[in-house]
Amino acid sequence: MISIKLKFRPSTIEGKVGSLYYQVIYKRKVRQVATNFRIVQSEWDSAIEDIVINLQDASRTNYLYYVRHRIESDKKIFKRIINKLTLSDSPFTVDVIVDEFQKQSSEVTLFSYMDDLIGKLWRQGQHRTSETYKATLNSFRRFREGIDVCFEDIDSELLVSYEYHLRSKELSPNTISFYMKRLRAVYNNAVEDGYVDNRNPFKKVFTSSEKTVKRAIQLKYIRQLKDMDLSYSASKSFARDMFLFSFYTRGMSFVDMAYLQKKNLKDDVLTYRRKKTGQLLSIRWEPCMQKIVNQYSSLSSPFLLSVIKDLTGNTRKQYHNALTLINRNLKAIGKELGLVLPLTMYVARHSWASIARNEGIPLSVISEGMGHDSITTTQIYLASLETQVIDNANKKILKLL
Structure with a gap:
């Protein structure tokens, strides 16, 4: 017979918190397992050996409910350990039970x-x-x-x-x-890792994906963006140029742009490895790309663009801060263009894919150009475009009525 009981050890100082512990008994051997839970005498019912929760004391209620949940969880761990040991053919001692509990309870939250x-x-x-x-x-x-x-x-x-x-x-x-x-x-x-038995608790919640709203703009807006006079704002000019550079480079993600180095450009070919997937991509260097690099490249920096400026600082934080500022400026520019959807760096990537598809470029080529792992990912990007094509076809049919 194995006995697991929750016990309370009051403080020797009146009014101070005492500690809860587990008493484990097997084959007349008794072991105690300490916990980090602390309660006062009035929060313990010695008759039923359980915590008393006073709902009128809001400052303690949440903590005591948390302790009670943890205790119930600990009891489940003990039960699982005992069932496993009992079903095995190997003999065990009370120390084995305690050791296994301490191992499993150390990281179970x-x-x-x-x-x-x-x-x-x-x-x-x-x-x-x-x-x-x-x-x-x-x-x-x-x-x-x-x-x-x-x-x-x-x-x-x-x-x-x-x-x-x-x-x-x-x-x-x-x-x-x-x-x-x-x-x-x-x-x-x-x-x-063996901390819990799989009970498939995610079966009733949403873990799939819906088609995203359209995040691509038409080629005419790309042209308008390129021709805009933004000389009055250096930050808006920089944001616009980063958007265009992404579009020119087949929708390169901003994190990859930020970490591009001069050594990535050799013999008019830009070669880089995607941060997200590790895939190696090569892009033929074009004059429009060089024009942006000439404007924002620094002789003293190994980076191709002036996104990361302090090499000794937190480069990831610099990239995040730059992206936030660029997207803020792009949204303002988008409003000036009369765009309905918010203009962000991500729109450049979607736009390149959508315009390429409109131009009749095969899906496999678009997928390869964007560095996608599969055509399925590219199809997600182009979902809104396909819907538009279907809607246009439906409109033509309705006109026949």
């Missing part, structure tokens, strides 16, 4: 597990992935009002509540899916 994973990804150089996980953790933390949760307590009900929370913030379905898919990846990782 979502927040601590994700914090460790985020740090690990950053150290491995996977900065973008690390940042997306950090954004997901911050979002879920806000939903939980800072209260951590054990993996055992992550179920369909909790995730459905999180989805409703995100919808109440008027986030798009794709943004909701973004958070859910990253949470699911973390959960699956914890399953592989």
Whole structure:
């Protein structure tokens, strides 16, 4: 018979908090397992050996509910360990139970597990992935009002509540899916690490994707943008030129533009590796590209464009700050052009793909030119274009009536 009980050890000083611990008994051997939970005497019911929650004391209510959830999670861990050991043919002792519990309970909370994973990804150089996980953790933390949760307590009900929370913030379905898919990846990782049994808690929430709204502009607007007189604003001129450079280079993403070095350009061919996928791309150098580089390249810098200026500083932060300012200026320029959709650097990439498709360039060629892993990704980019083509066809049919 194995006994697991929650016990309370009061403080020797009256009015001070005491500590909770687990008493594990097996074959008359008794072991104690300390916890980090601290409560006062009035919050403990010795008759039922459980926490008493006073709803009138708002300052303690959330904490005590959190402690109760953690205790329930710990009991589930003990139960899982005992079931596994009992079903095995090998003999075990009370020390084996305690050791296994301490091993499994050290990282079973979502927040601590994700914090460790985020740090690990950053150290491995996977900065973008690390940042997306950090954004997901911050979002879920806000939903939980800072209260951590054990993996055992992550179920369909909790995730459905999180989805409703995100919808109440008027986030798009794709943004909701973004958070859910990253949470699911973390959960699956914890399953592989043995911290939780997979109960498929994500089956009732949105983890697919919807067609994105149109983010491409017509060629005539690209021409208007190119011909605009922005000499009155250096920051707007820079934003416009970065947009055009992206368009000229087959929709190169801004992060790749920011880190382009002069050594990437050789014999009129620009060769670079995409930050997102690691794919190696080559682009024939054109006079329009050189014109922008001549304007923004610095002799003392190894970079092709003047996005990152301080080589000794945080280059990633410089790239982010530059992108924020460029997009702000592009949106203002877009309004001057009378565009309905917000003009951003990402629009350059979509526009190149859409205009290329309009010109009859095969989908496989567009996909290769953009550095996509598959044609499916390119089709997502061109979804709005295909809808427009269908609508135009429908209009022609209706005119026949």
